[in-house]
Amino acid sequence: MIQSPAQLSRVQQVSLVLLRTLIGWHFLYEGYFKLLRPAWTRAGAPLAGWTSADYLNAASGPLAWIFRAAAGSSWLPWIDTAVAAALVAVGLLLILGLYTQAACTGALLLLALFYLSAIPTRGLPEPRSEGAYLLVNKNLVEAIAVFVVLAFRTGRIAGLDRLRAHDRNRSAPLRTDEALV
Amino acid sequence: MNLTPEQRELGRRNFLKALAGTPALAALGGAIAWKGPVTGGPVRVGFIGVGTQGRALLGVTGPPFADVRALCDINPTSLQKADEVLATNKQPPARHYAEWQDMLQKEDIEAVVMAPPLWKHAELASGCLEAGKHVLCEKMMAWDAEGCERMRAAAQASNRVLEIGYQRFYSALYQSAYEGIIKAGVLGDIYHSRLAWHRNGNWRRQGEPPSKDYDPSKWGYPTFEHLLNWRLYWKYSQGLFAELASHQLNVANWFFDSKPEAVSASGGVYRFKDGREVYDHVYGTFEYPHGRTAVFSSIESNAFDDYYEMFMGTKGTLIIIREVEALLFEEGNGERSTSVAVSARGEGPAAETTETQPANRPGGPTTAARAEGQVDRRASSRSEVERFCAAVRVGTPIACGPDRAIGSAVACTLANHAIEKKTRLTV
Secondary structure: OOOOHHHOOHHHHHHHHHHHHHHHHHHHHHHHHHHHOOEEOOOOOEEOOOOOHHHHHOOEOOOHHHHHHHHOOOOHHHHHHHHHHHHHHHHHHHHHOOOHHHHHHHHHHHHHHHHHHEOOOOOOEOOOOOOEOEOEOHHHHHHHHHHHHHHOOHHHOOOHHHHHHHHHHHHOOOOHHHOOO | OOOOHHHHHHHHHHHHHHHOOOOOHHHHHHOOHHHOOEEOOOEEEEEEOOOHHHHHHHOOOOOOOEEEEEEEOOOHHHHHHHHHHHHHOOOOOOEEEOOHHHHHHHOOOOEEEEOOOHHHHHHHHHHHHHOOOEEEEEOOOOOOHHHHHHHHHHHHHHOOOEEEEOHHHHOHHHHHHHHHHHOOOOOOOEEEEEEEEEOOOOOOOOOOOOOOOOOHHHHOOOOHHHHHOHHHOOOOOOHHHHHHHHHHHHHHHHHHOOOOOEEEEEEEOOOOOOOOOOOOEEEEEEEOHHHOEEEEEEEOOOOOOOEEEEEEEOOEEEEEEOOOEEEEEEOOOOOOOOOEEOOOOOOOOOOOOOOOOHHHOOOHHHHHHHHOOOOOHHHHHHHHHHHHHHHHHOOOOOOOOHHHHHHHHHHHHHHHHHHHHOOOEEO
């Protein structure tokens, strides 16, 4: 049974919120960087506009054909925008601790897509990857980390969700075991 | 520059050996790359003058650093050929203009890349700068010193980027030679540079006007032939010194870290007495501070010597041949071939520049050297345009702004005056 925030130690609470914040930043910057492009580095190197086409075309694993079909579809510009916007939205919400459960769900969906597009079944170094993986890769690990954040309802430890809950408590106080720390 | 294959190979090896340990130039810019990206897409560019040289630049301009929106030229045939360049590079077509003011007025462009005849550089570049556009102007900077100063003042007043198109400053070969050989003192004390650009061909071009009733007189050219062969007439051109020597003299200025103080020269129309005005043979001596001298020669009657820059120091000799091959020879016991070197192999230029296109290039035995180790000359031009766009968008420094370009321009125009006056002139 999952503990309520009140039953967690200070270190446990800080760890969970830190985990949520870092995951949020990871999502936010990934999305921001995609939306920002085309752009330039400070050293003067141009960065072409981002498209998921290369990523989708490089899909591997049993579901690769679905992603490759998406790369060739007329929906691609819409997919590009949607993915980048979703990354930003999820990242922002995770950092703020606002609608955390929904944000975690969104993050899980995105990570599931990323994982399914390239399930590491060969156990060898893959393109666009700095290591060799077999079934478990960084997307899957991050997904589980998001699940932990989801399960512990970290928005109620620290974040705007806590304020929202606090407002509700004024009119309808929580039971003792749901009390906020 | 004629050396045996063994000498060339030795020279190449020496050059590369001397460069060992020189930090990669790319790393110099990498130190600030961590700061994160800057918003903004490709620089919106318009072209003025899409003749041979303009099209060479157009051929290396495009995504991801530039978006060519418009082309301007008074010759419709040139515009047509420019369209073909864009199509070849799979770029969308650009709108056409005959008047550069119209282009500036109607197009949402940030920068102009221009390669019109030399006499128009000052007027057009200054006009674009005053209109708030950044300018990459093909060399030489301007027809006269006043024009150069006008351009420099316009850039300063408008706070816009003005770059003069000397692609050698963006060549990895020249940068390596400067950092690893010249600056490192490998040559010892350098007192002499020999600059040569020898060709065996008529500089005159053949071509038909775009239509029977085409009249370029309203742009200052009494006939189409004057427009086509503007390089051959003093009104528009400064001859071989501007078109060829200024490239090499700029390298001498760079490597000597100074500018000529005095010029003496000779020359004339000796071979092609076909109505041209500019000399077909020129010889110039450029005196630098601290007893350094650069000697330039350009002839249109023999291509055996090809084109190269040679720097002679107390400890060694550096030779850069045809922009693509560098050789290093150490001094010692009167033996000439103790060492040498270069250079990444690559394809030859996909789009020949004005100076290197076959009609202007030497033939004969020296062309065999093309098969040897080469760098891609086109890559330097591409890098030049890319760095210009980076300067516009991010504010990174350019390699050849007006302060640097004006030195060779003034010296080259002075060389023509020296021939005319048959005297030595001080800068």
